[in-house]
Amino acid sequence: MKALAEPRGAAGVRRRLSEVIGAAAKVFAKRGYHGASTQDIADVLGIRQASLYYYFDSKEAALEAVCREGHEAYVERLLQIARSDATSSEKVAQVLLHHAAPERLDFTLVFLRERRFLPGPARRRIRALELRYERAIQRIVEQGIRSGEFRSDLDARMTTLALLGLGNSAAAWYGREADVTPERMLRAYIDLLVRALGVRH
Amino acid sequence: MKALAEPRGAAGVRRRLSEVIGAAAKVFAKRGYHGASTQDIADVLGIRQASLYYYFDSKEAALEAVCREGHEAYVERLLQIARSDATSSEKVAQVLLHHAAPERLDFTLVFLRERRFLPGPARRRIRALELRYERAIQRIVEQGIRSGEFRSDLDARMTTLALLGLGNSAAAWYGREADVTPERMLRAYIDLLVRALGVRH
DNA sequence: CCTCTTTTCTATTGTGCTATAGAATCGAGT
DNA sequence: ACTCGATTCTATAGCACAATAGAAAAGAGG
DSSP, X not given: OOSOXXXXXXXXXXXHHHHHHHHHHHHHHHHOTTTOOHHHHHHXXXXXXXXXXXXXXXXXXXXXXXXXXXXXXXXXXXXXXXXXXXXXXXXXXXXXXXHTOSTTHHHHHHHHHHGGGSOHHHHHHHHHHHXXXXXXXXXXXXXXXXXXXXXXXXXXXXXXHHHHHHHHHHHHHTTSSTTOOHHHHHHHHHHHHHHHHBOOO | OOSOOOOOOHHHHHHHHHHHHHHHHHHHHHHOTTTOOHHHHHHHHTSOGXXXXXXXXXXXXXXXXXXXXXXXXXXXXXXXXXXXXXXXXXXXXXXXXXXXXXXXXXXXHHHHHHGGGSOHHHHHHHHHHHHHHHHHHHHHHHHHHXXXXXXXXXXXXXXXXXXXXXXXXXXXXXXXXXXXXXXXXXXXXXXXXXXXXXXXX
C-alpha cells in the first residue's frame, strides 16, 4: 500500500535511495540511533520493516549512509565558500550560516550526536571527511590572521573549534523555544564571533 | 562477591546511592541512554542486573537521577560565582571554566545528550532546573551590560546561549585529540568570549 | 503478453533487554 | 545469638528488535 506510485527511471533509483536515507536521518535525529527501530524508519516510508534491508545490510550501515550523505554536501558547500573572494570575516559568517542552516537539520544532528556509535572502520571513514571540513575552516581562519584582518594572537585551531562549537550549539537549539529563531541566533553568534576575531580599530 | 565491604552507617546509605548514580552516569555517557543496558551499569558496580531495581523503579528513573544530581551541583556552584564580587568578565570566565570542568564530565555529557529521552513529566522537572541555570547566567551578562563593562548592544539571551554553547562544545571535545587539552581550549574560549563581550577601548 | 530486474512483502528465528517475584544474605543494634 | 530492615541474589516472564529466507508484485523493454 504505497502512497504514490512513481516512475522509476535510472535517476528514480537514486532518488528512492535518498528518500530512504532521509527517512533514516529523520528517525535517528528524533529518537537517537539506539532509540530508533528499523520499524520506525519503515513507518515513515510506508513500507515494511524487512523491506529496508533491500537498501542496507544493517542498521549501522544506514547510520553511516546518513552521516556520509549529510557531511558530503557540507564539505562541498564549504569549499565553495572558502574559494570565494569574500573577506575572512564574511567567510566566517557564511560558514556559520551554512553550518547551522536549518534545512538539512536532521542530517546535521545525526552526524553530531550519533556518529560516535559507528563501528571502528566506519567511524574512521567518517572522521576523514570531518577532518577535511575542519581543516578547510582552519585555513580560512589562518588566512584572516595572515592578512591582518584577524588578531595575530589567535590560536587558529581553537578558534576553529569555537566556530564549530557555536554552529553546533545553534543547530541543537532550534525548535526548543519559540522566541529563539535561527535568524536571531545566527545573527548574534556571527556578531560575537566577528568581534572576537577582528583586530580592534 | 562484592569488591570491598564498606561500613554502612546512615551516611553510607547515601553514599552507596551516589555510587549507583555515578555508575549509571558513566555508562550512559559512554554508550548513550538507549545504547546502555542495565546490565552494563550492574557490571560497573559488580552486582547483578536485577539488584539495580532496589535503587530505581526503572531505567528512566536512573536517567532522571543522573540528570538531577549532575545539574543540582552545577546550579549551586553557579550561584556562588554569581554572588561573588568579581567583575562581569571574570564571572563569565569562571562560569565557562566551571561549566566545562572535566571533573564530573559524565554527568555533564549525559545531561547534554540524553535528557531529551526523559518522558514528559521528568523532562519538565529537569527543564525547570535548567532554566534557573540559564537565567543565572543571563543575569551576569545583563549586569555586565548595565555596568558598562560589556557592549550595550548585546542580545543578552543569545549571548547566554552562546556562552553555554561554547561550554558544551568544549565538554564534548575532551579526549578526542591529544593536543586539545581542556586548559588550552578553555583559555582560548574565554579569551574569545571576553573580547566579544567587552567594549572596545 | 512474456521476461527479466527491481522492489516490496510475509513469515519467522534468535537474541537481548527491562522488569517482577520471591528467596537468601548481610549487618547493626540489642 | 536474635531480630529486623537493608541489600543483593536467583530465576524467569514477556516483549521488542535486528536480521534472514523466500515468495509475490510491480514495472520496463521487447
